[in-house]
Amino acid sequence: MNNALELDNVSAFYGASQILQLLNLRVEQGKVTCLLGLNGMGKTTTLKAIMGLVDRVEGRITLNGQPLVGRTHLRARMGVTLVPEDRKVFASLTVHENMTVAQQLTGSGKDFLIEDAVRLFPRLQERLEQKAGTLSGGEQQMLVVARALLANPSYILLDEPTEGLAPDYVDAIKESIQAARSRNIGIILVEQSLPLALAVGDDFYIIENGQTIFNEPRDAVMADPAILEKMLAVE
Numbered sequence: 001m002n003n004a005l006e007l008d009n010v011s012a013f014y015g016a017s018q019i020l021q022l023l024n025l026r027v028e029q030g031k032v033t034c035l036l037g038l039n040g041m042g043k044t045t046t047l048k049a050i051m052g053l054v055d056r057v058e059g060r061i062t063l064n065g066q067p068l069v070g071r072t073h074l075r076a077r078m079g080v081t082l083v084p085e086d087r088k089v090f091a092s093l094t095v096h097e098n099m100t101v102a103q104q105l106t107g108s109g110k111d112f113l114i115e116d117a118v119r120l121f122p123r124l125q126e127r128l129e130q131k132a133g134t135l136s137g138g139e140q141q142m143l144v145v146a147r148a149l150l151a152n153p154s155y156i157l158l159d160e161p162t163e164g165l166a167p168d169y170v171d172a173i174k175e176s177i178q179a180a181r182s183r184n185i186g187i188i189l190v191e192q193s194l195p196l197a198l199a200v201g202d203d204f205y206i207i208e209n210g211q212t213i214f215n216e217p218r219d220a221v222m223a224d225p226a227i228l229e230k231m232l233a234v235e
């Protein structure tokens, strides 16, 4: 079986404006694929196109060989979870209730449990009965990442998960990405911080004007300073 999430000549539109232009991307299960690029180039739109959150898509999006189509909740059921930039938790539910709801989302196995989530994010352990709306920004981000893992998806799409976070939280997010990879989850990471991308990434893409203009595996990036220069230019 082809264990990859693939975008093949994908164009995406908001109303009449075309944002993605024949974009190609391939993410394997158990790998971290980083999307880099300057602001407004289409990174978030790429994640939204995968989830069916843009007005129109042309081209082919496939999940392990099957077309990924239909409404967002159906795509989630097929095994893709998006962690958007806005870090939305269910504010009036407790941390524990937020986690329980996430577990019911995909129904695709129960490998990653609440015990695993609190081991990864000990700060959440102390706050399980607290209303999620009262958590700090960093704690809320841990909760949304924990919820993504608890849905036991095949792929997680992370949109700038460390933006504005203190170093301790960034480390926790890094560990959670590594934990997800070790569970054979494929990850798309949109990340402005090159050090973080380099710390966890297996493959690197640069998106410019809605197209992938660069696609290099980790070994090539580490071996060639000229490639690293290109990545630094879009940080």
Ligand SMILES: Nc1ncnc2c1ncn2[C@@H]1O[C@H](COP(=O)(O)OP(=O)(O)OP(=O)(O)O)[C@@H](O)[C@H]1O
Pocket: 014, 017, 019, 037, 038, 039, 040, 041, 042, 043, 044, 045, 046
């Ligand atoms: N709902 C929308 N309707 C119309 N245009 C939009 C919409 N959302 C985004 N765009 C436009 O699509 C383009 C790509 O935006 P996108 O958010 O995908 O970029 P990005 O690479 O993720 O940038 P950033 O790092 O700033 O989040 C931008 O020009 C943006 O203004």
